[in-house]
Amino acid sequence: MVERAHIAEGARRAVTGTGRPFLARILSSEHPFPWLFPISAMLVLFGVYPLLYAIWLSLHKRNPVTRLSVFEPAWNWMKIFGDQRVWGAIGHTYLYTGCAIVIELALGLLIALLLDSDRKGYGVLRALMTLPLVVPPAVAGMMFLLMLDGSFGVLSRGLYAMGLWSPAHPILATSSSALYGILLTDIWQWTPFMVLIMMAGLRALPKGPFEAAAIDGATAVQAFFRLTLPMLSKIIALAVLIRGVDLFRIYDYIKVMTEGGPGTSTETLTAYAGAIYFKNADFPYASTVALLTLILVVATSTLFMKIFRVRF
Amino acid sequence: MGFHKHDKQTFIVDSATAFGQRRISKREFLRRMGLAGVGFSAFSLGLLGNSRPQRQVSLIGEAAHADLPDDVTKFLKDVGGKYKGAKIRYTSEATPPTVVLNQIKSEFTGLTGIDVEVEIVPLEQVLAKATQDVQGQLGTYDLYYLDQSWVATFAPDCIDPVELYKSKPDLAMPGFDWEDFSKPLVEGLALYNGKMVGIPFDIPIFILMYRQDLLEKHGLSVPTTCEEFSKAAHAIFDAEKANGIFGTGLQAKSGHYSLECDWTQAVWSHGGSIFGKDKKFSGNDAQGITGLKWYQDLLTIAPPNSTASTWDGQFQMMQAGQVALVQSWDEFFPGLDADDSKVKGLWQPAKPLKATPGLRSTSDVGFGEIPNLGHQGGSIMGLSAYSKNQEAAWIFMQWACCKEIMTRCTLAGGFAPMRESSFADPRVKAKEKVGPGTTRHLEIVKWTIDNVMASEPDMPLWAGLSSNEIPTELGKLLTGQDYNGDAKACMDAVAKIVDSAVQDAGLL
Numbered sequence: 001m002v003e004r005a006h007i008a009e010g011a012r013r014a015v016t017g018t019g020r021p022f023l024a025r026i027l028s029s030e031h032p033f034p035w036l037f038p039i040s041a042m043l044v045l046f047g048v049y050p051l052l053y054a055i056w057l058s059l060h061k062r063n064p065v066t067r068l069s070v071f072e073p074a075w076n077w078m079k080i081f082g083d084q085r086v087w088g089a090i091g092h093t094y095l096y097t098g099c100a101i102v103i104e105l106a107l108g109l110l111i112a113l114l115l116d117s118d119r120k121g122y123g124v125l126r127a128l129m130t131l132p133l134v135v136p137p138a139v140a141g142m143m144f145l146l147m148l149d150g151s152f153g154v155l156s157r158g159l160y161a162m163g164l165w166s167p168a169h170p171i172l173a174t175s176s177s178a179l180y181g182i183l184l185t186d187i188w189q190w191t192p193f194m195v196l197i198m199m200a201g202l203r204a205l206p207k208g209p210f211e212a213a214a215i216d217g218a219t220a221v222q223a224f225f226r227l228t229l230p231m232l233s234k235i236i237a238l239a240v241l242i243r244g245v246d247l248f249r250i251y252d253y254i255k256v257m258t259e260g261g262p263g264t265s266t267e268t269l270t271a272y273a274g275a276i277y278f279k280n281a282d283f284p285y286a287s288t289v290a291l292l293t294l295i296l297v298v299a300t301s302t303l304f305m306k307i308f309r310v311r312f
Numbered sequence: 313m314g315f316h317k318h319d320k321q322t323f324i325v326d327s328a329t330a331f332g333q334r335r336i337s338k339r340e341f342l343r344r345m346g347l348a349g350v351g352f353s354a355f356s357l358g359l360l361g362n363s364r365p366q367r368q369v370s371l372i373g374e375a376a377h378a379d380l381p382d383d384v385t386k387f388l389k390d391v392g393g394k395y396k397g398a399k400i401r402y403t404s405e406a407t408p409p410t411v412v413l414n415q416i417k418s419e420f421t422g423l424t425g426i427d428v429e430v431e432i433v434p435l436e437q438v439l440a441k442a443t444q445d446v447q448g449q450l451g452t453y454d455l456y457y458l459d460q461s462w463v464a465t466f467a468p469d470c471i472d473p474v475e476l477y478k479s480k481p482d483l484a485m486p487g488f489d490w491e492d493f494s495k496p497l498v499e500g501l502a503l504y505n506g507k508m509v510g511i512p513f514d515i516p517i518f519i520l521m522y523r524q525d526l527l528e529k530h531g532l533s534v535p536t537t538c539e540e541f542s543k544a545a546h547a548i549f550d551a552e553k554a555n556g557i558f559g560t561g562l563q564a565k566s567g568h569y570s571l572e573c574d575w576t577q578a579v580w581s582h583g584g585s586i587f588g589k590d591k592k593f594s595g596n597d598a599q600g601i602t603g604l605k606w607y608q609d610l611l612t613i614a615p616p617n618s619t620a621s622t623w624d625g626q627f628q629m630m631q632a633g634q635v636a637l638v639q640s641w642d643e644f645f646p647g648l649d650a651d652d653s654k655v656k657g658l659w660q661p662a663k664p665l666k667a668t669p670g671l672r673s674t675s676d677v678g679f680g681e682i683p684n685l686g687h688q689g690g691s692i693m694g695l696s697a698y699s700k701n702q703e704a705a706w707i708f709m710q711w712a713c714c715k716e717i718m719t720r721c722t723l724a725g726g727f728a729p730m731r732e733s734s735f736a737d738p739r740v741k742a743k744e745k746v747g748p749g750t751t752r753h754l755e756i757v758k759w760t761i762d763n764v765m766a767s768e769p770d771m772p773l774w775a776g777l778s779s780n781e782i783p784t785e786l787g788k789l790l791t792g793q794d795y796n797g798d799a800k801a802c803m804d805a806v807a808k809i810v811d812s813a814v815q816d817a818g819l820l
Contacts, residue, residue, distance in 0.1 A: 261566030263788030280776030
């Protein structure tokens with residue numbers, strides 16, 4: 001009888017794991033909690049807490065003299081409506097994001113089509129294409145700042161020499177062109193990212209439809225528009241979404257190259273939030289502008305996903 | 313050297329900024345990038361552009377050693393030695409004295425055993441770091457570099473050094489001689505509401521600088537008023553534009569403090585002020601508008617890159633022989649005489665331009681503003697009230713600001729000293745000749761400090777207003793983004809923004 005009870009207890013322990021070291025029990029557990037805990041904790045610590053703190057800050061009004069923050073929930077949000085720089089920054093953010101996505105996507109797809117070959121040497125070309133991605137954005141911004149300098153920049157001087165640009169209007173010192181100078185940096189650095197994604201998409205396409213189209217006498221252009229593009233549409237939408245969210249929070253290039261100027265002609269939402277934070281030390285208002293950026297990112301990407309029926 | 317990810321990113325950004333500001337050479341930049349694990353292809357190296365003269369190298373002349381008096385050395389060994397092993401941190405912009413101090417700090421460590429970390433970052437990062445430190449009362453930094461426009465903001469967070477010197481005689485450096493500090497600097501820079509916030513440490517100040525060869529070539533005399541300045545600059549521009557020489561160069565970068573400094577000087581020189589007696593913005597009155605229009609006119613005869621240039625860019629224009637007349641920071645001058653300068657010995661210093669029609673008195677303006685002819689852009693070294701190594705930091709602060717070290721900073725690069733004794737030092741006088749680290753401009757600088765030094769308002773909002781709102785709106789006007797060239801419309805908009813902020817802060 002005792003022996004039978006002992007065996008039963010052994011079986012119970014084997015099933016429940018009790019009696020073994022704590023770590024061993026966790027490692028053998030099939031419950032998701034122990035496995036999700038580390039990442040959940042990280043998410044709370046670095047995602048949820050900062051977000052809640054930013055919301056809390058945005059509901060306060062800071063007095064720069066006393067440095068005290070008082071709870072005034074509407075103060076910063078009402079201030080946003082009357083702040084012309086916010087509206088200008090929203091416009092620049094969308095303009096920059098839209099231009100960058102269109103150009104980088106078009107160039108990325110074109111380069112991917114050109115490099116989509118197993119011929120000798122193309123592997124090296126594909127590897128070279130990714131080089132700009134390893135340069136930190138701040139360094140890329142500094143490189144282009146120097147190249148576009150109105151007095152000595154090699155790129156500016158080249159454009160002047162070719163008669164393509166007037167020395168009287170240095171690219172980064174002129175309101176109407178500064179944003180495009182920054183855009184040039186973005187295109188140089190991030191087009192390879194689009195190339196990589198498009199290349200992956202192209203490589204995953206089935207060969208059958210293309211062979212059938214070739215037999216039916218379809219030209220390369222027809223095959224591209226009737227087969228390649230439709231079959232790549234999900235990948236394109238995904239690339240636009242990922243890159244769009246990234247572009248929306250553009251900061252590095254602007255900080256390094258123009259600090260939002262000339263005037264406010266290159267000031268995006270994040271650049272403006274940075275100026276308020278670093279120069280005015282108005283942490284609550286800076287948080288409010290940052291939250292507005294988040295709201296716009298979520299709203300725009302949701303709308304995009306609905307329109308283009310993107311699903312994950 | 314190991315890098316955590318955050319440190320690495322900060323290191324890369326700071327190094328890139330330092331390279332852009334010509335504080336480090338291309339070789340040093342690449343070495344640092346190598347340390348940070350960033351690879352550069354030969355292609356990207358070529359794209360870094362033509363090599364630019366190194367301002368730091370130009371400014372820092374040959375080493376000039378000065379021995380500390382015996383009693384000071386003994387004090388540092390005996391009293392400072394008690395804090396052996398302590399580490400103090402100082403955050404600062406790359407001002408010339410800070411650069412020199414960073415180079416010679418090991419001598420202090422050698423005597424005391426106190427380790428000193430000087431963190432050199434761009435100006436706005438100094439402000440952000442100091443602001444975060446005092447907001448949380450963290451004591452991350454023991455010493456702050458405080459620009460003159462921030463002194464009021466940080467006044468509650470710094471310990472009065474004179475009080476400390478008196479209250480702790482055992483920590484007081486012998487022969488420190490507070491009376492030796494230039495009085496206008498103490499009053500204009502370091503005092504706020506009667507409290508000494510820190511010790512004057514750096515004094516760039518506006519003087520007039522001109523190319524003697526160009527003035528002589530065109531039969532022009534040295535201008536003394538704004539009107540004469542404009543006429544001379546226009547004449548040279550008209551005659552020399554085909555040679556790529558402009559009348560003047562400006563530090564007119566939108567949204568940067570440098571533009572605000574230029575504008576303030578223009579307003580004061582035309583009898584205006586930033587604030588009126590009623591503490592309301594007065595840059596939009598008749599004198600203020602005249603000053604701004606004068607500045608707008610100068611922009612038409614300045615290199616187009618002026619609207620993207622800060623003080624570094626302006627210095628570059630001068631050193632490259634691109635401009636003929638400039639009213640700006642005196643600390644450019646030694647670099648103009650450097651061996652790598654294209655205009656060595658050609659620039660001359662002169663007194664700042666006289667005000668037309670006349671200066672506004674200090675009693676007619678608000679927030680302690682001092683309208684005058686020489687805009688001072690100095691800084692103080694402040695001792696943090698939250699420092700965890702306050703006594704060690706205090707000993708370092710006295711060492712950094714003592715007569716010998718301050719004189720040595722001047723000898724190393726020709727920078728304007730804070731102490732009367734440094735100006736009169738025979739070694740400083742001996743360098744009043746053309747050459748690297750020249751001091752031949754210091755007589756004008758001393759006259760400017762003693763007689764016509766101007767200072768911006770002392771108010772807690774000024775750090776933000778002077779580096780964000782005002783230069784941003786000015787940038788919109790100067791680059792044609794807004795206001796259609798109408799100075800009055802721009803200044804009225806600024807008045808609205810400034811008055812609203814002042815009222816919200818309860819300062820009216």
